Amino acid sequence: MSLISGLDRFTLCFSSNLLSQEEETKSWKKLIKIAVSGAAGMISNHLLFKLASGEVFGPDQPVALKLLGSERSIQALEGVAMELEDSLFPLLREVNIGIDPYEVFQDVEWALLIGAKPRGPGMERADLLDINGQIFAEQGKALNAVASRNVKVMVVGNPCNTNALICMKNAPDIPAKNFHALTRLDENRAKCQLALKAGVFYDKVSNVTIWGNHSTTQVPDFLNATINGLPVTEIIKDRKWLEEEFTEKVQKRGGVLIQKWGRSSAASTSVSIVDAIRSLITPTPKGDWFSSGVYTTGNPYGIAEDIIFSMACRSKGDGDYELVKDVMIDDFLWNRIKKSEAELLAEKRCVAHLTGEGIAVCDLPGDTMLPGEM
Numbered sequence: 395m396s397l398i399s400g401l402d403r404f405t406l407c408f409s410s411n412l413l414s415q416e417e418e419t420k421s422w423k424k425l426i427k428i429a430v431s432g433a434a435g436m437i438s439n440h441l442l443f444k445l446a447s448g449e450v451f452g453p454d455q456p457v458a459l460k461l462l463g464s465e466r467s468i469q470a471l472e473g474v475a476m477e478l479e480d481s482l483f484p485l486l487r488e489v490n491i492g493i494d495p496y497e498v499f500q501d502v503e504w505a506l507l508i509g510a511k512p513r514g515p516g517m518e519r520a521d522l523l524d525i526n527g528q529i530f531a532e533q534g535k536a537l538n539a540v541a542s543r544n545v546k547v548m549v550v551g552n553p554c555n556t557n558a559l560i561c562m563k564n565a566p567d568i569p570a571k572n573f574h575a576l577t578r579l580d581e582n583r584a585k586c587q588l589a590l591k592a593g594v595f596y597d598k599v600s601n602v603t604i605w606g607n608h609s610t611t612q613v614p615d616f617l618n619a620t621i622n623g624l625p626v627t628e629i630i631k632d633r634k635w636l637e638e639e640f641t642e643k644v645q646k647r648g649g650v651l652i653q654k655w656g657r658s659s660a661a662s663t664s665v666s667i668v669d670a671i672r673s674l675i676t677p678t679p680k681g682d683w684f685s686s687g688v689y690t691t692g693n694p695y696g697i698a699e700d701i702i703f704s705m706a707c708r709s710k711g712d713g714d715y716e717l718v719k720d721v722m723i724d725d726f727l728w729n730r731i732k733k734s735e736a737e738l739l740a741e742k743r744c745v746a747h748l749t750g751e752g753i754a755v756c757d758l759p760g761d762t763m764l765p766g767e768m
């Protein structure tokens with residue numbers, strides 16, 4: 395029996411394979427439904443197999459994967475579904491494919507929104523915000539209509555902070571706290587650079603925050619970061635390197651990778667999506683935290699309200715998070731945070747027509763780019 399089901403016109407086979415009662419063992423948890431958009435894309439090609447293998451939600455957690463593609467990618471989506479089926483993952487109980495978010499998002503508990511249009515040659519950043527914003531407005535409405543009332547939404551498709559804001563604004567019945575923009579890849583990159591500079595293994599680096607937008611204005615925070623429990627600034631004494639080289643390396647890492655590899659980071663992005671999900675479903679180690687782009691309203695730092703901004707989060711492992719209060723913010727950090735904030739406020743004005751906040755005005759700062767752009 396095939397696991398795959400989908401829309402009539404695209405379906406490989408119609409029988410889905412919901413767990414029958416006799417198949418359910420007592421040690422298995424209740425099936426969770428996970429939607430992945432852009433499922434035929436490069437990032438998903440890594441991520442889906444991690445989700446199906448149990449690496450993300452655990453070895454006793456059966457999953458249903460609901461794959462959302464675009465009209466153009468539907469053939470590829472069928473191919474991805476076939477590969478998933480051929481992998482014989484014991485935990486993968488159901489695969490649905492489709493191009494209608496109202497069908498695909500039905501009852502989902504997680505929505506990993508990766509699908510987006512890339513910035514074409516000569517395309518203004520404002521056009522990209524508009525084209526992708528429309529996708530996320532529609533997907534927000536669909537989540538609002540049919541997803542689980544406590545669905546956790548992780549927006550990866552760029553520009554991810556503002557796309558997450560648009561999605562959230564179009565889903566008023568889902569808690570604003572449930573929306574995340576992925577900045578975990580940036581955090582991982584920052585940890586890697588600090589570990590290399592200090593000559594220690596990655597796992598010795600903790601408390602690294604990425605503040606702000608997933609763009610070249612992002613602020614990798616070395617002030618609060620620690621290595622072996624000591625402030626990074628005590629281990630790496632070269633302040634100029636920290637302020638200039640480290641910061642720029644993290645901000646532009648994606649672009650450098652594209653130059654070398656010829657395509658955007660997909661494997662490491664999928665790893666960081668796994669990290670981001672696991673950070674929400676497992677308790678954060680004592681004293682540590684993780685970065686995620688989350689809703690700023692009520693934040694303790696004085697960052698402008700009503701935007702999606704990457705900040706320091708801690709979780710009890712219940713899917714929810716709280717913002718970390720005990721962080722230091724000096725003038726250097728604050729000035730940079732304000733620049734990223736200004737960029738996100740400008741992006742927000744530029745998509746006002748998609749968030750129900752009136753007429754869009756696009757006065758985007760000229761010098762900012764997605765990390766993948768040079």
Ligand SMILES: NC(=O)c1ccc[n+]([C@@H]2O[C@H](COP(=O)([O-])OP(=O)(O)OC[C@H]3O[C@@H](n4cnc5c(N)ncnc54)[C@H](O)[C@@H]3O)[C@@H](O)[C@H]2O)c1
Nearest residue numbers: 432434435436437463464467509510529550551552576579
């Ligand atoms: N936040 C991050 O850290 C981060 C890192 C890397 C990439 N990204 C972003 O992730 C996105 C996807 O990257 P990729 O390398 O997988 O791209 P990709 O081009 O390989 O895949 C994107 C897929 O999305 C599909 N798609 C387009 N519109 C869609 C829609 N409305 N609904 C569903 N699917 C749709 C496309 O057909 C394509 O298959 C890009 O926007 C990229 O910039 C974000």
